[in-house]
Amino acid sequence: MGDHSDRKGGPADAIRGVLAGSELGSVVIRELGPVEPSDVDAILRLRDSDERVSRLRTLIGAWEEQQREERKLRRTYALVLIIILALELIAIFAAFFLIGTGKLTTPRWVGEGFLLAAFAQSTGLVLVVVKYLFPERSSDVLQLVKTSIAAGEKLIEPDER
Amino acid sequence: MTKEEIQKLAKETLINHGLYSVPVNPVVVASKLGVRPMHAVFSDPRYSGLTARRAEGATILIKENDSLVRKRFSVAHELGHLLLHLRSGIDEIITTEADLFRLADTPSESWTPERRREYEANVFAAELLMPAELVRSYWEQIPPKERTIDTMANIFQVSDAAMAIRLQDLGLFEHG
Numbered sequence: 187m188g189d190h191s192d193r194k195g196g197p198a199d200a201i202r203g204v205l206a207g208s209e210l211g212s213v214v215i216r217e218l219g220p221v222e223p224s225d226v227d228a229i230l231r232l233r234d235s236d237e238r239v240s241r242l243r244t245l246i247g248a249w250e251e252q253q254r255e256e257r258k259l260r261r262t263y264a265l266v267l268i269i270i271l272a273l274e275l276i277a278i279f280a281a282f283f284l285i286g287t288g289k290l291t292t293p294r295w296v297g298e299g300f301l302l303a304a305f306a307q308s309t310g311l312v313l314v315v316v317k318y319l320f321p322e323r324s325s326d327v328l329q330l331v332k333t334s335i336a337a338g339e340k341l342i343e344p345d346e347r
Numbered sequence: 348m349t350k351e352e353i354q355k356l357a358k359e360t361l362i363n364h365g366l367y368s369v370p371v372n373p374v375v376v377a378s379k380l381g382v383r384p385m386h387a388v389f390s391d392p393r394y395s396g397l398t399a400r401r402a403e404g405a406t407i408l409i410k411e412n413d414s415l416v417r418k419r420f421s422v423a424h425e426l427g428h429l430l431l432h433l434r435s436g437i438d439e440i441i442t443t444e445a446d447l448f449r450l451a452d453t454p455s456e457s458w459t460p461e462r463r464r465e466y467e468a469n470v471f472a473a474e475l476l477m478p479a480e481l482v483r484s485y486w487e488q489i490p491p492k493e494r495t496i497d498t499m500a501n502i503f504q505v506s507d508a509a510m511a512i513r514l515q516d517l518g519l520f521e522h523g
Contacts, residue, residue, distance in 0.1 A: 213397065213441060218386035218411050223374045225386075226419045228504055230372070 242331065264315060271311050278304040348431060350454075350470050356430060357474035369485065370504040371476050373422035377407060382429065384422050386411040391443075396421040398428040399439035405429055416506045420472055427471030432464055440464070477503050477513045486519050 224230035278301065284290035285297050292300075348356075361367040364379040377384050387397070387408040395417070397408040407425040409418055421442070428440045442465065454466060485502055486494065500510040514520040 213390055213394065214387050214408060215390050216388040217408065218388070221374050221384040221386055221409060221418065221422065223372050223378075226374050226415060226422060226504075227370060227372045228415060229370065231415075 246331065267311055267315060271308060274304060274307065348467065353427075353431065353467055353470045354474040354479065357427075357471045358478055358480075360426075360430070361475065361478065367478065367481075369478075369481050369502060371423075371478070373419055373426060373475065376475065377422060377426055380426070380429075381405075382407055382426070384409055384425070393443045394441055395444045396425045396442040397439065398425040398433060398442075400429065400433040400436065405433065416500075416504060416509075419476060419504060420506070420509060423472035423475045424468045426475065427468035428464070431467050431471060442468070473509065473513055473516075476505050477510065479517055482513060482517060483519065486514070 224234050281290065281300065285292065358367070360376065360380070361371060364376065366372070366376055366379070374384055382405050384407040388411055389395075389397070389408075395410050395413060397406075399406045399408075407422060407429070409421040409425065413421060424442060425440075428442070432438075432440060454463065458466070482499070482503070485499065489498060496507050496511045496514065499514065500507045503510060505513075511520065
């Protein structure tokens with residue numbers, strides 16, 4: 187039931203054609219959209235509302251499923267990354283221990299470079315986990331729910347007699 | 348046309364288009380008759396509907412912010428004008444809110460043609476939305492304790508006032 191008065195070739199144009207040249211032009215300030223059967227039938231209105239709720243429920247169900255799958259995937263990725271990180275830390279500490287006890291001899295710059303690279307890699311992995319595995323929560327679905335509930339309430343609000 | 352003739356026309360309109368059941372949707376009736384009612388904003392807040400017939404076709408406009416039951420009655424009323432008063436000629440009729448309450452009156456010789464026309468459109472609208480036989484049938488089906496104007500108005504999706512007048516007109520109100 188929108189305002190179609192400006193749409194070219196729309197119903198409003200048809201009315202303008204019918205009313206053109208008559209004094210009715212001053213009676214009708216604005217022609218709006220057509221009266222739909224559901225505009226004058228409470229049962230159809232309720233059915234519309236029911237369909238809207240049903241569509242919304244399907245949408246939320248699909249969104250929930252998608253979220254669940256994504257969470258599962260993220261958990262798997264996180265686990266793999268944590269294992270890699272743990273192995274790497276073990277390797278770093280082992281190398282550090284071996285260098286410290288003199289069982290492993292490397293030039294100074296290799297040892298320093300190795301420790302620095304390992305630290306950078308660990309930090310990078312933490313960054314990946316924080317940034318990509320836990321992205322900012324999207325409010326799109328919440329907005330959609332709010333809009334749909336508001337529209338549904340408008341649809342089923344009682345009429346004044 | 349007499350009241351009985353108008354009522355017969357309304358009933359036949361419903362039967363001929365397979366719409367003789369409750370609740371009657373006047374927009375569907377209009378579309379079966381080739382008319383698409385439109386919402387409009389009128390220059391005078393007292394205006395509630397408008398019917399115009401031109402060479403290109405007929406148009407029904409109803410007030411956009413009216414309630415559901417008022418819109419139903421307005422569309423049915425305008426259809427009455429279209430079928431009773433604008434059958435062939437190119438003309439237009441503007442309905443005011445006061446015109447929608449002319450059903451309670453009893454026709455008199457002193458009435459102006461306009462007043463008579465509005466009364467006839469209301470008789471048509473009442474029969475279209477509350478067909479006499481269906482009103483009687485539902486009235487009998489409803490258990491006496493639940494037999495109220497409000498219940499009947501909800502079934503037929505009309506205002507309590509319109510249903511009260513209709514029940515009185517059909518002689519059912521006293522029986523309740």
